[in-house]
Amino acid sequence: MIKGFIRPPHLRQRLVLTAALSLLLLLFATPASADPPSPLNPFSPTSGAIANLFYLVLAIALMVFVVVEALIIISVLRYRRRAEGGPEPVEVHGHTALELTWTAIPALILAVLFVLTFQALQAAQNPPGDALRVQVVGHQWWWQFNYPDQGVTTANQLVVPVGQPILFSVTSADVIHSFWVPQLGGKIDVIPGQENTYWFEVEEPGDYHGQCAEFCGLGHPFMPIRLTAVTEEEFAVWVMEQLAGSSPPSEDLLAQGKVIVESGVCAVCHTISGTLAQGKKGPDLTWFGRRPFIGGILENNPQNLALWLDDPPAVKEGALMPDYGLSEEDIRALVAYLESLK
Ligand code: HEC
Ligand SMILES: [Cu+2]
Structure with a gap:
C-alpha cells in the first residue's frame, strides 16, 4: 500500500469543494438572458x-x-470525530417536536x-x-x-x-x-x-x-x-x-394560374375565397401573397414559392402536400397567381 496516497481529503478541502460546487449550481440557476x-x-x-x-x-x-x-x-x-479513541457518540431515537x-x-x-x-x-x-x-x-x-x-x-x-x-x-x-x-x-x-x-x-x-x-x-x-x-x-x-374581395387577375399568366388552382389539383385541399377553390385540408390561401412565410418556415417570395410547388416535402420534411410533378410553365403561372393574392 502506498501510504498517504489515497488519503481522505482534509476537512478544509472538503468545505472548499462543497462551496465551489454550490457556487457552480447557483450560476446555472441564474435566469438566462431576456433575448x-x-x-x-x-x-x-x-x-x-x-x-x-x-x-x-x-x-x-x-x-x-x-x-x-x-x-x-x-x-x-460539530459532531466530527475529534480524537482517536474518544467516547462513542450518544444515539438518539425519535424526537417528536422535531x-x-x-x-x-x-x-x-x-x-x-x-x-x-x-x-x-x-x-x-x-x-x-x-x-x-x-x-x-x-x-x-x-x-x-x-x-x-x-x-x-x-x-x-x-x-x-x-x-x-x-x-x-x-x-x-x-x-x-x-x-x-x-x-x-x-x-x-x-x-x-x-x-x-x-x-x-x-x-x-x-x-x-x-x-x-x-x-x-x-x-x-x-x-x-x-x-x-x-x-x-x-x-x-x-x-x-x-x-x-380578391381582385380577379387580368393577365394571361394570372388567369392560367387561377385555372390550375380551380381545376381541382389544388382546390381539393385549399380555399381561396371568391373562387371555386373551397378545399379545407390545407391552409387557406385567400391572402397568400401577404403571408410572410411559406409553410410557416420559408420566407414568402416567388423563388421560394416555386421551390415549394416543385416539391413541398423537399422543402419541409413530411409536409402533407405531395409533389404533383407540375411543369415549369404551370409553376410560373401558379407563382404569379398566388403572389398576386394580396
Ligand atoms: C392533398 C392536399 C393538397 C393539395 C392537393 C395541394 N395542397 Fe398545398 N398544402 C397542403 C398542405 C397540407 C399544406 C401545409 C403543409 C405544411 O405547411 O406542412 C399546403 C401548403 C401549401 C402552400 C403554403 C401555404 C402557407 O400558407 O404557407 C401553398 C402556397 C400551397 N399549398 C399551394 C398549393 C397549390 C398551388 C396546389 C395545387 C397545385 C396545392 N397546394 C395542392 C395540401 C395540399
Ligand atoms: Cu404539432
Whole structure:
C-alpha cells in the first residue's frame, strides 16, 4: 500500500469543494438572458403570473436549500470525530417536536403553493370581460387560426390587438399538438375531438415566437407560431384587408394560374375565397401573397414559392402536400397567381 496516497481529503478541502460546487449550481440557476422567447420574460398578465410563481418556488427552494445545507455543515463540524479513541457518540431515537416541525413546514409550503398555483390556473382560463375569440386548429404540421367574429382565417400567422384579452379555443384536426407562445401564456394541449380554452393579453406591440410543444410527427420541429401584436387601429385595418374581395387577375399568366388552382389539383385541399377553390385540408390561401412565410418556415417570395410547388416535402420534411410533378410553365403561372393574392 502506498501510504498517504489515497488519503481522505482534509476537512478544509472538503468545505472548499462543497462551496465551489454550490457556487457552480447557483450560476446555472441564474435566469438566462431576456433575448430568447423565455417564459421568464413575460408580456401578458397570465404569463406574468406564471413567472411570479416560478420565482416564488425558486425563493422557497433556495431558503430550504440554505437552511438544510447550514444544518448539515454545522452537524458535520460539530459532531466530527475529534480524537482517536474518544467516547462513542450518544444515539438518539425519535424526537417528536422535531419530527412534527419537519412534517408541518413542508406541508404548509405545499399547501400555500397549491392554492397560489390553482389561482393562477383559474385566472389563465377565464378572461376578464370582453375577449377577442380565436379558434386554433392544429394540423400536421401547420396551424389554422379562425377569427369567428371577424370571419377571417389565416395559417401559421396570428395577428392580435394589444391590450385586449384574446380567448383561444383550441382543438386538433389530427393528432395531439400543444399551442405555446412562451412569453404570452402557458402551454395548452391541442387534442382532437376536444376543445380547450384559455386566454392571454399582449401588453406590448411586437413579434412573439411560439412553437408546437408536443411531439406530433415528422414535421413537429417546423410548426412555429408567428404572433404579431398590433395596435387596435392596425388590427381593424388588418381585418378589413383580410375581408376585402380578391381582385380577379387580368393577365394571361394570372388567369392560367387561377385555372390550375380551380381545376381541382389544388382546390381539393385549399380555399381561396371568391373562387371555386373551397378545399379545407390545407391552409387557406385567400391572402397568400401577404403571408410572410411559406409553410410557416420559408420566407414568402416567388423563388421560394416555386421551390415549394416543385416539391413541398423537399422543402419541409413530411409536409402533407405531395409533389404533383407540375411543369415549369404551370409553376410560373401558379407563382404569379398566388403572389398576386394580396
Ligand atoms: C392533398 C392536399 C393538397 C393539395 C392537393 C395541394 N395542397 Fe398545398 N398544402 C397542403 C398542405 C397540407 C399544406 C401545409 C403543409 C405544411 O405547411 O406542412 C399546403 C401548403 C401549401 C402552400 C403554403 C401555404 C402557407 O400558407 O404557407 C401553398 C402556397 C400551397 N399549398 C399551394 C398549393 C397549390 C398551388 C396546389 C395545387 C397545385 C396545392 N397546394 C395542392 C395540401 C395540399
Ligand atoms: Cu404539432
